[in-house]
Amino acid sequence: MSSSKNSTTTMQGLPVWAEGYVKSYLAKGNNIAFATQYDSFFTVYPEETWAPLFQNEIDGIEALADRGRNGSPLITKGTKVITDILDGSHLVGNKPQFQDMLTKTTTKPSNLFETQIRSRVGGSLYSIGDLSANNQAYDLSAQISKRYNDRAAASLYKDSYDIERVNQSRILPKAIDYSKESIKNAEWLRKSGVHYRAWLHGKNTETYKVWYEGQVLEVNRVEVLGNTIRALVGTHSKKTVPFRFISKAVTVAAGAASGALSGGIIGSYVYPGPGTVIGAVVGAIVGGVVAYFSS
Amino acid sequence: MGKGGSGASNQTVTTNLLPDYAQPYVIAYLNKMSELSDNAYATYPGATYAIQNADELEGIAALADRGRNGSPLVAAGYASIQDVLDGFRFNTNTKIDEAYVRQAEVLVKEFEEETLPVINQFFNMRRSYGAMSHSWAQAKAAEKVMAKLQSIGMDLYFKDYVQERTLQIGNLDDAIVYGDQSAADSDTLRQAGELQREWQLGKLEDDYKKWHDETTKIIKRLEIIGNGLRTVVGAQHEVTEPFYRPSAFSAIAGLALAGAGMYAMYKGSSTKQPSLGTKAGMPESLTPNSLNNTATGLMPAQEGLNPSSWYSTGVESGARPESLSLQSQFDSGQTYKPQLNSNGINDI
Numbered sequence: 306m307s308s309s310k311n312s313t314t315t316m317q318g319l320p321v322w323a324e325g326y327v328k329s330y331l332a333k334g335n336n337i338a339f340a341t342q343y344d345s346f347f348t349v350y351p352e353e354t355w356a357p358l359f360q361n362e363i364d365g366i367e368a369l370a371d372r373g374r375n376g377s378p379l380i381t382k383g384t385k386v387i388t389d390i391l392d393g394s395h396l397v398g399n400k401p402q403f404q405d406m407l408t409k410t411t412t413k414p415s416n417l418f419e420t421q422i423r424s425r426v427g428g429s430l431y432s433i434g435d436l437s438a439n440n441q442a443y444d445l446s447a448q449i450s451k452r453y454n455d456r457a458a459a460s461l462y463k464d465s466y467d468i469e470r471v472n473q474s475r476i477l478p479k480a481i482d483y484s485k486e487s488i489k490n491a492e493w494l495r496k497s498g499v500h501y502r503a504w505l506h507g508k509n510t511e512t513y514k515v516w517y518e519g520q521v522l523e524v525n526r527v528e529v530l531g532n533t534i535r536a537l538v539g540t541h542s543k544k545t546v547p548f549r550f551i552s553k554a555v556t557v558a559a560g561a562a563s564g565a566l567s568g569g570i571i572g573s574y575v576y577p578g579p580g581t582v583i584g585a586v587v588g589a590i591v592g593g594v595v596a597y598f599s600s
Numbered sequence: 601m602g603k604g605g606s607g608a609s610n611q612t613v614t615t616n617l618l619p620d621y622a623q624p625y626v627i628a629y630l631n632k633m634s635e636l637s638d639n640a641y642a643t644y645p646g647a648t649y650a651i652q653n654a655d656e657l658e659g660i661a662a663l664a665d666r667g668r669n670g671s672p673l674v675a676a677g678y679a680s681i682q683d684v685l686d687g688f689r690f691n692t693n694t695k696i697d698e699a700y701v702r703q704a705e706v707l708v709k710e711f712e713e714e715t716l717p718v719i720n721q722f723f724n725m726r727r728s729y730g731a732m733s734h735s736w737a738q739a740k741a742a743e744k745v746m747a748k749l750q751s752i753g754m755d756l757y758f759k760d761y762v763q764e765r766t767l768q769i770g771n772l773d774d775a776i777v778y779g780d781q782s783a784a785d786s787d788t789l790r791q792a793g794e795l796q797r798e799w800q801l802g803k804l805e806d807d808y809k810k811w812h813d814e815t816t817k818i819i820k821r822l823e824i825i826g827n828g829l830r831t832v833v834g835a836q837h838e839v840t841e842p843f844y845r846p847s848a849f850s851a852i853a854g855l856a857l858a859g860a861g862m863y864a865m866y867k868g869s870s871t872k873q874p875s876l877g878t879k880a881g882m883p884e885s886l887t888p889n890s891l892n893n894t895a896t897g898l899m900p901a902q903e904g905l906n907p908s909s910w911y912s913t914g915v916e917s918g919a920r921p922e923s924l925s926l927q928s929q930f931d932s933g934q935t936y937k938p939q940l941n942s943n944g945i946n947d948i
Contacts, residue, residue: 314841322623323832326630330825333637337818346815354808356800361664362793368667368786377779379678382685383772390769402690406761409691413700413757414749421708422745425716426738441735446742453750461758468762472769479772486776493783500790504797529819536830548842563853567860574863592853599848 312548318540327537334533338526347526349519355511358504366497373494376486384483390476395469398462407461411454418450556600557593564592611843618835626832633828640824641817649806652799660795667789670781678778684771690764696756703752707745715741 319327337343358366389395395403427442551559565585572584618626652660683689719741723734 312842314839317838317840318834318836319829320618320623320626320832320836322627323630323829323835326634326825326829329634330822330829333822333825337822343818346818348815350808350811352804352807352811354804356797356804359793359796359800361667362790362797365667365786365788365790365793369783369790372783372786377782379682379685379775380779382682383775383779386685386768386772395765400687402687402764403761405691406757409697410750410753410757413697414704414746414753417704417708417749418742418746421704422711422742422749425712426742427735441732442738442742445735445739446746449739449743449746453746457750457754461754464758465761468765472765476769476772479769482773482776486779489780489783493786497786500794529822532823533826536826536833540833548844550844560853563857567853567856570860570863595852599850 310548310550311545313543313545315544316542318542319537330536331530331533334530338530347522349522350515354515355508362500362504366500369493369500370497373490373492373497376490380483380486384486387476387480387483390469390472391480393469393473395472396466398465403465407458410457410461414457415450415454422446423449553597553600557596560596561589561593564588564590564595567592609843610840612838612840614839615837616835617837618832626835630825630828630832633825637821637825641820643810643814643817648810649803660792663788663795664792667785667787667792670785674778674781677774678781681771681775681778684764684768685775687764687768689767690761691757693760696760700752700756703756704749707748707752711741711745715745 337346394400398404398407423443423446426446427440427444565588568583568588568591569581569585571588572580572582574580575584716738719734719737720729723729723731723737728734
């Protein structure tokens with residue numbers, strides 16, 4: 306016995322006097338998003354965004370890699386010195402440098418002795434008719450230089466051995482330092498790789514950024530309008546819900562009933578007896594008609 | 601707006617969250633923002649990235665040169681250490697030979713000018729010149745000279761050897777420092793290139809920023825007024841909703857009914873009515889007027905049912921006759937009427 310229509314509630318969150326600005330704002334956003342006159346503002350950046358490696362940097366990276374991969378020749382020599390000492394190569398005294406020193410140490414006195422000393426002994430002792438033709442002093446000193454050279458050599462071998470044993474002990478801390486060189490070399494090699502990778506990574510990142518800008522270009526353009534719309538979201542609400550009300554038939558019936566009751570009461574006092582019925586009928590008709598047209 | 605079966609109109613409630621006196625300022629603000637939205641953000645005409653000056657360029661070039669060619673001083677030191685480690689410095693001191701000759705010369709001269717003459721003179725005085733003992737004496741004197749020559753040789757040449765060995769070991773620490781110079785030079789060269797590239801990269805980034813500034817200025821301009829509008833969003837809250845009221849006919853019908861009812865009541869009260877009590881056989885004690893008379897009416901003056909008696913039976917103090925309890929009223933068939941206690945609360 307009822308019917309329904311929609312009931313709408315409207316909320317306006319923006320002052321009326323600001324509507325003109327809003328409409329202009331939306332129109333501009335729409336133009337930027339779609340009008341061809343703004344196409345040139347939405348293009349992919351046409352230039353390079355990442356600088357290439359300079360030759361100095363390339364050479365530096367390569368030299369660093371070479372240093373790390375091959376090490377230093379000087380440090381390689383130092384390593385050999387330490388290795389020889391620790392291996393005891395110097396203990397026996399057969400290294401060329403030691404032998405050269407030994408030769409000089411023995412040859413120089415021998416030569417000098419033979420030419421300047423030994424040659425001077427015995428010669429003046431000869432006399433005419435001397436039965437002995439031999440220079441006894443000269444013969445007696447024949448083995449002197451050899452004997453002293455042997456003694457000197459034996460002494461030097463011994464002293465050198467003692468010194469090299471001490472060196473073996475002294476060299477131990479340096480061996481640690483030199484052993485770290487391989488780590489430094491590896492680190493330099495790695496750094497050279499990192500330097501190049503950092504450059505390449507930056508290049509790739511920049512390339513990606515430019516590519517991505519191209520991908521989202523259209524979206525960003527439309528989002529200009531989207532932003533204008535988002536600025537207005539929440540400024541207006543409109544709620545429409547069903548609203549139930551009494552149907553026309555019930556309204557007419559109620560009107561007729563009210564009219565009949567009123568008419569009957571009035572009729573009974575205007576014209577007691579039949580007036581009640583007449584008043585009720587007339588009242589019902591009038592009430593029904595009026596209710597129909599007023600609903 | 602729903603009309604329904606009755607009269608309907610809109611009701612608008614407006615809440616201003618901004619004082620009225622501020623509205624002119626807001627409008628001025630929006631006008632200015634709108635104007636700026638059309639004109640602001642011209643592209644900056646000046647330079648935004650500084651060029652490299654001569655000092656910087658020369659400095660980078662010098663760094664590159666140092667890195668590429670190294671230091672002459674370091675190169676010399678490097679070569680020196682390299683010779684030492686290679687053993688090239690052993691037995692190369694020509695001054696030692698000279699020193700040996702000079703020291704030996706003293707011995708030879710002494711042997712020739714002092715030792716031999718003294719020996720010869722001695723054996724001559726003993727008349728044994730040229731004898732076996734004379735030869736032995738000369739040989740022994742020569743041997744002593746040999747011992748001294750050997751001692752000088754050992755002292756000079758072996759000392760030099762030991763010193764070179766000591767330097768060899770001593771240079772090992774320096775060899776690390778000098779050996780690492782190549783890595784430092786390489787990194788210096790790389791840094792020189794990096795400095796060049798960083799400037800170039802900054803230039804490219806600056807160019808991109810300018811381009812970006814140029815291409816986005818229309819959006820920035822638009823958002824000037826956009827931000828202005830966001831400022832006033834929510835400055836007013838206006839709600840419009842339908843308001844339903846009865847139709848004109850409903851009002852007329854209601855008035856007609858009310859009027860007819862009043863008319864009927866008036867006519868009824870002004871017309872003589874027969875006595876209900878006597879004509880209908882109703883006892884006198886049940887006439888309406890008698891209802892309030894406890895002595896003659898419907899409500900007998902029973903203790904506990906007369907309201908006036910409640911106050912005299914301790915109601916004020918909270919006590920209540922048993923006959924007025926809810927249960928007793930149900931039991932006795934009386935109608936429950938909520939009673940208020942002294943605090944105005946239903947006391948059941």
